[in-house]
Structures are given as structure tokens and as C-alpha cells.
Amino acid sequence: MADPQSVICCQQLSKQYPGGILAVDRLDLSVFPGEVFGLLGPNGAGKTTTAGMLTTRVIPTGGRALVAGIDVVAHPAMAKQLIGVVPQTNTLDRSLTVRENLYFHGLFFGMGTKRARAAADYLLEQFRLADRANMPVAALSGGMAQRLMAARAIMHGPSVLFLDEPTAGLDPQSRIALWDILGELRDRGPTIFLSTHNMEEADQHCDRVAIMDRGRILAMNTPRALKASVGADTVVIVTTAGDATGLAQHLEQGVTGAMRSQMVGGKIHLHVGGVSGVLPQVVAIADDQGITVTDLSVVEPSLETVFINLTGRELRD
Ligand SMILES: Nc1ncnc2c1ncn2[C@@H]1O[C@H](COP(=O)(O)OP(=O)(O)OP(=O)(O)O)[C@@H](O)[C@H]1O
Ligand SMILES: [Mg+2]
Secondary structure (H helix, E strand, O other), rough: OOOOOOOOEEEEEEEEOOOEEEEEEEEEEEOOOOOOOEOOOOOOOOOHHHHHHHOOOOOOEEEEEEOOOOOOOOOOOHHHHHEEOOOOOOOOOOOOOOOHHHHHHHOOOOHHHHHHHHHHHHHHHHHHHHOOOEEEEHHHHHHHHHHHHHHHOOOOOOHHHHHEEEOOOOHHHHHHHHHHHHHHHHOOOOOOEEEEEEEEEEEHHHOOOEEEEEEEEEEOHHHHHHOOOOOOEEEEEEOOOOHHHHHHHHHHHOOOOOOEEEEEEEEEEEEOOOOOOOHHHHHHHHHOOOEEEEEEEEEEEOOOHHHHHHHOOOOOO
């Protein structure tokens, strides 16, 4: 049940869009002060709609949401002062320079000119944009634009920062740069609510993750606990040109410690608990069946494994 001590508190929060799509279905969740909380789910899961309701952009059709103790539907203007938003699409003002995007945001949120100027300069340094301060935003790379949106979102000192797919479309280096800076914010910065379909990002950067699919939360815990819930220590991935489904059955029965198998993108994922020396057994069983194994690898359970366990589908589409 949602906790009144939390920074974000959703109780049976729902959104049905005109036309009937139930994008968010009776969501209950609590996010605690200082947490990095991740909403992980595939396209269309309802992540942006959830973030939209919490940031007053989308009006819920059911339930309730409090952010920093403020009911976002009853008091949207007050709630907006307490939140910072980095939306999924670029919303920088293209008629302004990099610095002006921060400065005017500060003025809009009631900061005086002196404070807004000082805060803008401070954030330009912190977000490694100082050398671009006077350029038009059109001159920024995707990664820089994303950093500027994050800087703008925290300009007015919000309690909660919402990041919707902040690194989608960024190259690996830009992703790392953004997370480096967000990491520096962690001690004194806002609570972070992240939505992503990137399981590595959720795993690496979130204290807790809610796995969302088709408007519902299927599981919520620390990444470590979610992965442990799979029960297996290793996942053996087997690629074969032969009868994969048949081989999967034989592996489940024949491999010591095998718990279950799944077909993922045409490959067999065999979950195994508590034993070593699995690969020779896999090869021997395939040989017995006259099936050629073309590739074989061993990985640890990931949040993707958790998602597949819960839904039978892959996170990526
Ligand atoms: N304005 C809208 N009107 C009608 N349906 C909508 C609207 N916005 C979203 N939806 C639908 O609601 C569902 C959830 O969409 P949402 O954008 O919240 O998902 P998401 O998890 O953010 O997906 P993505 O990973 O693609 O960003 C989808 O089925 C989508 O088509
Ligand atoms: Mg989205």
C-alpha cells in the first residue's frame, strides 16, 4: 500500500484515454526521499502516462497521486513548483541560447534575476555545458541537449526529478556522461523518478525498480532482489538450427539443476540453479538428440529475465 512518508505516493492511480485505452491500471506505489526509482517496461507499458499524471500533464481518470505531499490533481500549480521534468522529447526553446534556456526557466519559477543568473552559470558548469553557454540550442548534440534539459529541470530546486527515457537515442558515451552528473547530484539532489525500457539502465542506476507492462505493475523491488526472484544462478543460452523446442524439453529434463526453459527470439534460455559444469551436459544432450548447437553462452539473470518470467515476452521488441 502507498506510504504517506513517501515523496511520491500513488493510490489506485489510473488513466483511461478517450477511445478506451486503459494506459495505467490501478497503480499503487511509494517512492522514498533520496531514492532513484525506476519504472521499467516495454513500449506502451504506460510509463509516460504515469509520469504525465505525476507531473500534472495528464489528468487521471481514477485514484490519487501525491508528490511531496501535494495532491497533483487538486493543486497542480503547487505541485509544479516541487517537480522537475525531463520529458521524452526535446522541449528546449530553440529561439534562446543555452544559458537563456536555464535563465528564463528560473525567472518563470519566480527566481530573481541575480539568483537565476547564478544558478544558470553553476548548472552550466556542473552539466559540462559552460563552453556552449551562448550558443543557440540547435548547436547542441543530442547528449548535450539532454543534459541541458536535465539542468533546466533542476534549476528551481525541485524535490523530485522526473526523467522519461533520458538516454533513449543517446550514444553510450553521452549516456555515461549524463549518469555521471546525475550521480553527483545524488547526495544533496532531488529524488529521481526514471522511466526506461533499458534494463541495464534500470539495473545500474536505480535503488528500486517497478516492472510495468500493459498499465500494471508486475513486480517492484531492488534490482538485486528482482533478479534473485528468478531463482536461477545462471541462464544458458542455446542457439540451434534444429528442433529448438524439442531440445529445450530434453535439456530441462537432463541437465542437473535445470529449473525451466524459455524460448526467447528463437533461442533456448535454460535457467539453472546451483551447479557448475552445465555446458558439457548441454552439448552431450544435444549430441544424443542429433541436434547441432551453433552457439552457446552463459549469462547471469538480468531484469530482462525477470520480465520474460513475468510476461513470457521480451522487453525489447
Ligand atoms: N494521448 C493519448 N491518447 C490515447 N492513447 C494514448 C495517449 N498517450 C498514450 N496512449 C496509449 O496509452 C498506452 C501507454 O502509453 P505510454 O506512452 O504511457 O507508454 P510508454 O510506456 O511511455 O511507452 P514508450 O516506451 O513507447 O514511451 C499506449 O497504448 C498508448 O498508445
Ligand atoms: Mg514513454
